[in-house]
Each structure stands twice: as structure tokens, then as C-alpha cells.
Amino acid sequence: MTLSLCNLTKQYGTFTALKGLSYEFTPGVYGLLGPNGAGKSTLMNIITDNLKPSSGSVMYNGQDTVSMGSEFRRLLGFMPQQQGLYPGFTLERFLWYMAALKGMSKAQAKADIERLIGLVNLNDARTKRLGGFSGGMKQRALIAQAMLGSPEIIILDEPTAGLDPKERIRIRNLIAEIAFEKIVIIATHVVPDIEFIAKEVLLLSHGEIIDSGKPYELCEKLSGKVFEIKADESKLSKITDKYKVGNISKDMQNIYVRVISDSEPTDFEHTLCKPDLEDLYLYYFD
Numbered sequence: 001m002t003l004s005l006c007n008l009t010k011q012y013g014t015f016t017a018l019k020g021l022s023y024e025f026t027p028g029v030y031g032l033l034g035p036n037g038a039g040k041s042t043l044m045n046i047i048t049d050n051l052k053p054s055s056g057s058v059m060y061n062g063q064d065t066v067s068m069g070s071e072f073r074r075l076l077g078f079m080p081q082q083q084g085l086y087p088g089f090t091l092e093r094f095l096w097y098m099a100a101l102k103g104m105s106k107a108q109a110k111a112d113i114e115r116l117i118g119l120v121n122l123n124d125a126r127t128k129r130l131g132g133f134s135g136g137m138k139q140r141a142l143i144a145q146a147m148l149g150s151p152e153i154i155i156l157d158e159p160t161a162g163l164d165p166k167e168r169i170r171i172r173n174l175i176a177e178i179a180f181e182k183i184v185i186i187a188t189h190v191v192p193d194i195e196f197i198a199k200e201v202l203l204l205s206h207g208e209i210i211d212s213g214k215p216y217e218l219c220e221k222l223s224g225k226v227f228e229i230k231a232d233e234s235k236l237s238k239i240t241d242k243y244k245v246g247n248i249s250k251d252m253q254n255i256y257v258r259v260i261s262d263s264e265p266t267d268f269e270h271t272l273c274k275p276d277l278e279d280l281y282l283y284y285f286d
């Protein structure tokens with residue numbers, strides 16, 4: 001199974017939100033990483049045929065997805081960023097409604113709803129109204145609806161938005177669990193959402209894929225450029241003025257500042273660090 005982006009562009013009036021994107025997805029989890037405004041949601045909406053590109057196409061196994069129409073949409077599960085939840089619906093009613101929109105048979109819907117409510121761990125909430133759900137419960141309900149009908153392609157736009165750290169971890173583990181033999185694309189600006197579950201990461205900046213690859217390959221490019229500076233707290237502004245700065249920690253005597261720098265910060269006491277995806281994000285987007 002392949003899903004290909006072929007030279008996709010999107011104009012909003014005179015503004016170009018996507019600038020000729022091409023990429024090929026095969027089964028696995030992909031992280032589409034970029035700051036707000038990079039074009040992630042625009043791309044997700046085009047892949048799911050909720051928005052028309054200005055030019056270019058999306059192909060599924062070599063076939064144009066727009067011409068496939070409902071045949072393609074049946075392969076697709078989508079969790080959009082802008083959520084239209086129905087606060088008066090119970091979880092069960094919501095899932096039945098979404099299953100009907102997907103054209104699922106009653107028998108298939110019943111089996112799927114049972115399975116998915118269990119998978120997202122909302123058994124106790126099945127007859128409760130969505131309006132009373134916590135943020136994490138809402139996100140899990142939305143992931144469940146995206147998985148109705150066992151779609152081969154799952155598109156999740158900022159799936160952990162608004163969640164507390166514990167809920168984020170739950171959602172991440174859930175995504176890793178459901179990804180087997182599927183193409184899963186997660187748009188996010190939160191690095192840990194995808195750091196350990198993504199097969200490949202696409203870095204999106206101003207409507208362009210500026211880099212892509214396996215997380216460790218991307219991180220290797222920063223090898224020799226990430227340092228931890230140890231200094232007196234009074235030096236902090238000097239450091240932040242001069243370098244791209246990541247995490248800062250401190251103890252009784254010193255501050256420890258993670259910096260990304262093309263050259264060694266010889267003016268401070270420092271040690272070399274192993275680059276991670278957070279460093280890469282700062283390197284490209286800070």
C-alpha cells in the first residue's frame with residue numbers, strides 16, 4: 001500500500017500555504033512536525049479530500065484519490081483539528097452516528113463500536129454525554145471514530161492537543177497499538193508525540209518539507225552541534241543571546257543550558273550531548 005503526495009500546492013488567495021509537496025507513505029507511523037502555521041492542517045485536509053489542492057494530487061496505489069471518491073474515503077479515518085463534537089450525544093450514539101455517515105452496516109458498526117470503546121478504554125463512559133467528557137476522554141472518543149471500519153489510512157491532526165502529560169502518554173501508546181499495517185500520519189508541533197513511535201518524520205516549514213527521514217537519521221545530522229553549558233546563573237542572558245537554547249536546569253551552584261550551535265561554545269564550560277528530535281526542532285524552527 002502506498003499513499004503519494006504529488007507536487008501538492010495550496011493557495012489561499014495570494015498566500016501560498018503548500019509549496020509543491022511530494023512524498024510517499026507506506027505502512028507505518030509518520031510524524032508531520034512543524035510550528036503553528038506551517039501548513040499541517042491544510043495538508044491533512046487535502047489528503048482526506050476535505051479541501052481541494054490548487055494543483056497536484058494525492059494517489060492511493062497509483063490511483064487519484066479524488067477520482068476514487070467514496071471508495072477512498074472508506075479506507076480513511078480522520079481526526080480533524082477543529083472538532084465538531086455533539087455535546088448532547090452519548091458516546092455510543094456518537095459512534096453509531098459516525099458509523100452511519102461512513103456507510104457501515106449495522107452488524108459491522110455494532111462489532112466495531114464494541115471493540116473500539118474497549119480499545120480506547122471508555123467502557124464506563126459509553127452511555128454518558130460527550131459534553132461532560134474531559135479533554136482526554138474527548139480525544140479518545142475522536143480517535144475511536146477515526147478507527148471505525150478499520151481504515152487502512154489514519155490521519156490524526158494534533159491528537160494530543162489540550163491533554164495533560166498522563167493523557168498524552170496514553171494517546172501515544174494507543175496510536176502505536178493501532179498502527180499495525182496501516183499508514184498513520186500524525187500532525188503535531190509536540191515533539192514527544194511522535195519521537196518514539198514515528199517510522200519517519202517530515203519537518204514542515206512554511207509549506208515545504210525541509211527535511212524528512214527516520215528520527216535517528218535526522219538527529220545524526222546534529223551530531224557535534226548539541227552541548228550542555230554549565231555556568232553561573234548570572235551568565236544565562238549571555239548564553240541565550242548567543243545560542244539556540246533548549247532545556248535549562250539548575251542546582252544550588254550552577255545552571256545547565258542545552259544549546260544547539262554549529263561551533264563549539266568554547267567561551268563556556270561545556271559537554272557534548274547526543275542530539276534528539278527536540279534539538280532538531282529547535283535547530284530548524286526556533
Ligand code: ADP
Nearest residue numbers: 012015017034035036037038039040041042043
Ligand atoms: P498548521 O496546521 O501547521 O498550524 P494551517 O494549515 O492551519 O497550519 O495553516 C497554514 C497557513 O495557511 C497559515 O498561515 C494559515 O493562516 C493559513 N490558512 C489556513 N487556512 C486558511 C484559510 N481558509 N484562508 C486563508 N489562510 C488560511
Ligand code: MG
Nearest residue numbers: 040041042081
Ligand atoms: Mg493545524
